[in-house]
Amino acid sequence: MKDLQTIFDNSKQLYSMTDIDEALDRLAASLTEQYANSNPVILCVMNGSVITTGHLLPKLSFPLELDYIHLTRYGEKTIGGELNWLHKPTTELASRTVILIEDIFDEGVTLQALRKYCEQAGAKSVSCVSLIDKAHENKVGLPPEFIGLTVPDCYVFGFGMDYQGYWRNAPGIYAVEEID
DSSP: OHHHHHHHHTOEEEEOHHHHHHHHHHHHHHHHHHHTTSOOEEEEETTTTHHHHHHHGGGOOSOOEEEEEEEESOTTOSSOOSOEEEEOOOSOOTTOEEEEEEEEESSSHHHHHHHHHHHHTTOSEEEEEEEEEEOOSOOOSOOOSEEEEEEOSSOEEBTTBOBTTBOTTOSSEEEOOOOO
C-alpha cells in the first residue's frame, strides 16, 4: 500500500475535476445535438468509464437506455495483452443507435473489438465517446467520434482509470512519474 501512495504522491495532475467537468459539458452538448432524437443505447465500457458515464449521463437531457459492456486487455496490468470478454450487454442492439463510453483511447484495439461486436449484433450505428485521447501514432481502427481531453503518451490514472487496480477514485487525471 505504501508504494501505491508513493505513486500518487509523485504523480503529476494533468487535469482537475473542473477541467474534466468542462470537457464533459462540451461532450454532452455535442451528444445532445447529434442524438437527442435517436433513442440511443449507451454502453458504459467497464471498469474504466464508470465514473465518466456517471458524470456524463445527468448532463444528457434526452431519452436513452443504459447498459454496460466489459472487454479488457489490461486487467490490473499496465501493459495491454489479449482481449478478455467479461460481460456482453443484455439490451438488444439490433437496429439501435449505440454510443460506447470509453475512458481512454490508447491503441484502439479494445475499441475496434467493441465496435465490431456492436455491428455484428445489428446496431444501426456505433459511435464512441472517449474522455481521454492519448497522443501517439500507434493506433488502429477508427478513433472516437467524441473526445474530451488529450494526454501525452504516458501512463495515466484517476477519474475511473486505474494504476494496477488502484486509484480509479483519484479526483482528476494524473500522469505516473518515474520513481528512481
